[in-house]
Amino acid sequence: MSDTEGDVLAGVGPRLRALRRARGTTLADLAAETGLTASTLSRLENGRLRPTLEQLLPLARAHGVPLDELVAAPPTGDPRIHLRPVRRFGLTIVPLTRRAGGVQAYKVIHPPAGRASTTDLQTHEGYEWFYVLDGHVRFVLGEQDLRLGPGEAAEFDTRVPHWIGSADSRPAELLTLFGPQGERAHLSPIER
Known part of the structure; x- marks a missing residue:
């Protein structure tokens, strides 16, 4: 794993915690919503567990954010919304x-x-x-x-x-x- 990948993954835990707290959701509530255990969620938030795609997808859905936002991926392409009536x-x-x-x-x-x-x-x-x-x-x-x-x-x-x-x-x-x-x-x- 490169230093950049390590930096990206290290930032996931604090972002997960901030999103959960902003929603006023407990670890137990989030566990019920995502199917992950409260223990796993706690370890992810504290950086003691490296997140996998299988863990990040239900968390992104639960928090209503794109996966890119959870991992702070660099911006890609055009940020404008192309309107298609x-x-x-x-x-x-x-x-x-x-x-x-x-x-x-x-x-x-x-x-x-x-x-x-x-x-x-x-x-x-x-x-x-x-x-x-x-x-x-x-x-x-x-x-x-x-x-x-x-x-x-x-x-x-x-x-x-x-x-x-x-x-x-x-x-x-x-x-x-x-x-x-x-x-x-x-x-x-x-x-x-």
């Missing part, structure tokens, strides 16, 4: 994040409102936050029927029946954050 259910969706798991960011363009006024409410696991970039949005959440314009935001549990669409004859553009159940994205107001 996807069309689904009449929407144009542009992924803004590349990492697997955790909170995901999207730009979503809703087409102009059609003549039909029906809304099919949906539910699914997760938590969502959106910010209106342009246009106006009709947002139905349970019994509430709201209209939001540029600069307005909403957050909600996606298990509540909901529907989002353009409120008028113009497309509506949203910045959307979506996370697995229990993860919330909060907007802190500057003024009250």
Whole structure:
């Protein structure tokens, strides 16, 4: 093993400990989440055990970080996100994040409102936050029927029946954050 490889591996333990503590997770909780023992996790964090790929992969997933971040790999290639729009259910969706798991960011363009006024409410696991970039949005959440314009935001549990669409004859553009159940994205107001 070269000195560079040794330096990279020596830094893994402190990064693992910092990630776990930042999440407020105990060794026992992380062990249950990854399938590794609490003893193994402790030895990895303290540098008494050299990490293997089989150990690092579930840890990267659990912490929601790329494997490169765990081992502090040198940057490779272009860090820019190359936007590749996807069309689904009449929407144009542009992924803004590349990492697997955790909170995901999207730009979503809703087409102009059609003549039909029906809304099919949906539910699914997760938590969502959106910010209106342009246009106006009709947002139905349970019994509430709201209209939001540029600069307005909403957050909600996606298990509540909901529907989002353009409120008028113009497309509506949203910045959307979506996370697995229990993860919330909060907007802190500057003024009250």
